[in-house]
Amino acid sequence: MTTSHHMKQQLEAAHTIAIFGHQSIDGDALGAMYGLGLQLEKQGKQISYFTPNEPSPLFTFLGVKDLQFTFDYGEYDVLIFVDFTEYSRIATFTSGFENYFDKQQKIIIDHHLFDGDVPNATIYRDTVAMSTCELIFELTSEWRKQGENATSQFMDASIATFLYMGIVSDSGNFRHDEKHQTLRLMNDALGTIKQGADKQAVINNLFRNKSFEDLQFMQRILGRLQKDDDIVYSRYGKQELADFGLHRDSADYALYLMVDVREAQLILLGKELDDGVRFSIRGKGKYNCRALAMEFGGGGHFNAAGCTVSFEGNLETTVLHFVQQIKKLITTDKKFSSK
Ligand SMILES: [Mn+2]
CATH class of the missing domain: 3.90.1640.10 (inorganic pyrophosphatase (n-terminal core))
Known part of the structure; x- marks a missing residue:
């Protein structure tokens, strides 16, 4: 059967x-x-x-x-x-x-x-x-x-x-x-x-439903946008989201735009939570997001995955440290760039 x-x-x-x-x-x-x-x-x-x-x-x-x-x-x-x-x-x-x-x-x-x-x-x-x-x-x-x-x-x-x-x-x-x-x-x-x-x-x-605050928050995330080779990344804090009175999904609008950066092959958005920093990881076929997320106890799919790392006292340094670790993984191990 x-x-x-x-x-x-x-x-x-x-x-x-x-x-x-x-x-x-x-x-x-x-x-x-x-x-x-x-x-x-x-x-x-x-x-x-x-x-x-x-x-x-x-x-x-x-x-x-x-x-x-x-x-x-x-x-x-x-x-x-x-x-x-x-x-x-x-x-x-x-x-x-x-x-x-x-x-x-x-x-x-x-x-x-x-x-x-x-x-x-x-x-x-x-x-x-x-x-x-x-x-x-x-x-x-x-x-x-x-x-x-x-x-x-x-x-x-x-x-x-x-x-x-x-x-x-x-x-x-x-x-x-x-x-x-x-x-x-x-x-x-x-x-x-x-x-x-x-x-x-x-x-x-789902899409044509943004508030003015949603866009202002997007502006804030995009204001912190960084690029390191083909990695594009940004972040936002827990309190900021609360200050804007927004749900965490609103932040994903910025993530969509980050994915649209032509040379971006790995897109990372760090979100501070109560119990750590959650990373959304997005790809376009070059890197295995799921395999990367699993290195940090997360999971997901080839082009979209996520994981949570512990907060290192400061959001910016936590994100930077994460990006460095990801960069090291993709440059030293082929398994992160294959199916
Ligand atoms: Mn699903």
Whole structure:
């Protein structure tokens, strides 16, 4: 039996289902939670939605019905993890409660590489997919074709828009994909459009939705822009973000522009958090962002990854030190510039 078919059977047998999105939830994870969950609800399933923290308002224009930020450790027939595999990605819920999670039946639908083991899990992983929302779209479309009790007759324009939102956010509006991912990405996007996905609403909400403060903050980040060979980098502090009253996602606007610097092959944005400095790492095919992030305990994809390093007392020096370490890695070890 294929994993897809097995998941379908597990979902059909289940009545109460908890769906989890990872911490610092993004458009893909949120789109996947509701893109799948709302289809299951239409089949009469009782779905609960959990994620450790509140999503950015950018992603909530479709609503986040009954989204909960604390977990009840209740009785569920199955738990679904979308867009992540490791317990640590929902550490607020799992830390100290591994026994609860270990014994629960789990379905994991993810597009990140993962080498570890998760007990009692049916894992559907496809790292070629740009987003988990593509996987949800493909799976539910396949299940629909299989007729009886299928999910995609439960697809509607709002659900398709959730999935399109995830596809757009993880692909950077169709910019981050590599050649071997493009056909599938565009096919899946078209599939959601055919199901009524509101492309314009996604563009208006995700991109044409900046406040004056967002732009001022971008200006601040770009004001600190530095270039070292083909590395382009900048930073921002925790207090600054609070002063501007902004969500951390607003800072990613600057990151998009940094990626557009012609000679930039590695783009680093350091963000001060409570527990360290989080680096967004972006590439354009020359360097392996994921391999670099993993050197610092992080992860991600070839062209987009992230990691957190400890704060060295001063943000500027922490960032500079990180850039130096990255530079050393890419100049001394070929594994960081190959697949
Ligand atoms: Mn994703």
